Amino acid sequence: MPDVLDPADPSFARDPYPFYARLRARGPASRVTLANGTQAWLVTGYETARTVLADPRFSNVPLPSVGRPKPDSPARRAQACLAQHMLNRDAPDHRRLRRLAAEAFTPPRVDALRPRIQELAQSLVSDLAGRMERDGTADVVDAFAFPLPVLVIADLLGVPESDRMDLREWTYRVGSPADALPPGAAEEAWGHLYTYFNELIAYKRLAPGDDLLSRLTHEPGEAAADKGELIAMAFLLLFAGYETTMNLLAAATLLLLTHPGERAAALGGDPRHWAAVTEEALRFASPLEGATWRRATQPVDLGAGVVVPDQASVLVVLAAANRDPAHYPEPDAFRPARYLTERQRPAPHLAFGHGPHVCLGARLARLEAAIALPLLFTALPDLTLAAPADTLSYRPGLLVRGPRQVPVGRVPGAVLASRSNQRATGS
Template sequence: MDASLALDLPSVTVASFDQHDPAFIANPYPAFAALRAEGEVHWHEGMGVAVAVSHAAASAVLRHRSLGRIWSDAEPLDLFGSFNLLHRNSMLENEPPTHTRLRRLVAAAFGRGHVERLRPWITDLADRLVDDLAAAIRDDGQADLLARVAAPLPVEVIAELLGVPAGDRPLLQPWSNAIVKMYEYDLAEDKRAAAERAATEFVAYLRGLVALRRASPGDDLVSDLVAVTDSDGAKLTEDELVSTAVLLLMAGHEATVNVIGNGVHALMGHPDEWRRLVADPGLLPTAVEELIRYDSPLQLFERTATEPVTIAGYRVEPGEKIAALLGAAARDPLVFRDPDTFDLSRDPNPHLGFGMGIHYCLGAPLARIEVRAALSALVRKLPGAERAAEPRRRAEFVIRGLHDLPLTAPRR
């Protein structure tokens, strides 16, 4: 057969996975390895999308300019007004020129020193949260890392960044948790309804916060987003501003809580690496990257073709979707030496955890600061930490994380 013709033939899936299977959710990486061995791109019947499983193919999906983030409203439209509003106006769900304008405005507001302003505050917050965790372990023999450190840390950081009053901050995490469930496949109707309720409440809350900051600006990102203008004098609309704030919370919270949870779970399962980090905190920068790579908090990211595209021999027609399977790309042996080995000194480490191309995560520097602060505090304050019990894993596939991670620190 002519090799040029073979490029347009679909990949044949010999091995696949059931994204609802608890055994797969517990450890998807053997299934990913089997897929990579059969080819770089496969059609997944259960999800109705092609998945790129090699690092090269996943990178191509994320970078190709004819594969975009093309938003399709959740239906029926009359039941998902707030959820759709948030995504229609999000820079994550738009392509140029809308994406270019939104990202430039948001980056300009971010560029006013907010991340560096928060760095010492984040370090202090992580120390206080780990102090509370250590006290609970002393009192009760064990305590949950997720509830006491991993979950509250990113919510507090994003709330501080946005200028959300302290009394309102407990509202944010439940809203985020409910909304992101909509990114899973075959979601139950009650959870879809819960996502819309959370979006409606969040939109109403943020409209009030925006109105407050218009009248009385502060030293926070919402105030700067209200004030920022593009070179032609254009500003963010209120819907775009609200959508940006929600994106920052959902992306910032869900990614960071699960990097910390999944990562510390991995560290506790590899005690030699944990002791290595305790002995040498200079490993923290590379350790953060390895935590992101080894058990990716975001397993899959979709793109839609705007014209015919061929990725690793798989042809995607206009309107069809293809997904970068980030968890599979992160274990590609053609890119990562001993990819199933957890190595805190791994360098280079070209994981795709923050994406690639024009949609590369704007909050990546902030996420790295948060994860490093949490690890540093744990190393210094709980060097003898161990798992007190096996954690309960969340049932979702796309957003990969834990419900809890009980830790103990036996007295030696």
């Protein structure tokens, strides 16, 4: 066990699971020292994770900033505004803001997006194929897994078509690791996003449409969100709307490329098989590594002699809980069949969290995967990984997890699809 946990360490980012397994063996929660010098309690077991995520004694409101104030800038104002989002609130504010956004994620509204998701995914698959034909290889993350959810959430928010390329570029920058961009690029993008959403919300007040931001800006009564909350809501839905789905699509694609038997089974099966691939990818390669940070508002006894002290920082590690051997046989194996054939269904995974802050967009993420994955592999049956899997780098940190790139090419003459595959995906 290292004395200090450095989430930016490439080897840890690539495979954090052995570390989490050792923590889990020590008890329901373990105190660790992070590379920035702070200490935190990491929860890695399944049952304790569910308990903490539903326990109101753990607050989502961050501690006030300490230390010397940082200079004002558009990026700083944007980040401060984002901190007002509902994931950083407790009841009753959290319930009020969540209720406002929840209308956009009801089953009928989400299911109505299917034709648009299909259209976007087909266009992106064609673009991916064109890139491979032109350059020999292409990156699934850049060409497919990232733009699809960004464009879908732009539709939901009501971002005009003419603005979406800019939105995609700014979102890409603020979501990229710091070492992947030129100096100042992320800060500039933060400023652009803050200004853009400020102006878009003002426009929606004057010319509302049939979209979420229009409905939120015209919400009547005391439950309505103020201007800062509206901007924070737009930020949160944008980032939450693409981060989980991007990492899910990237990880699932990589898993199918490195598990040919599972790929063949999915292509030879029906939509249930693709749903099983999605659920197992969510469990096995959790796109959210951890839930949002929480703090204890009083000493909390988690059992087995572990007492989390008052005001301690606590992180529920979803990726670790989803590999708890007490709930998942062979937890470190990618086995979609566990969601198909076992008499006793596996425990519900925690990839979307649990409790009052469970992800609003879970249904939308599943729908995007249900459409995008079979379309990708049916349209490109000769798709192959263009680099050794163990050389791929992963996004650093403790909150989101996914491969930074998934380079792919095509193998001429390879045939993996069949008529039954095409019938199963509706193509």
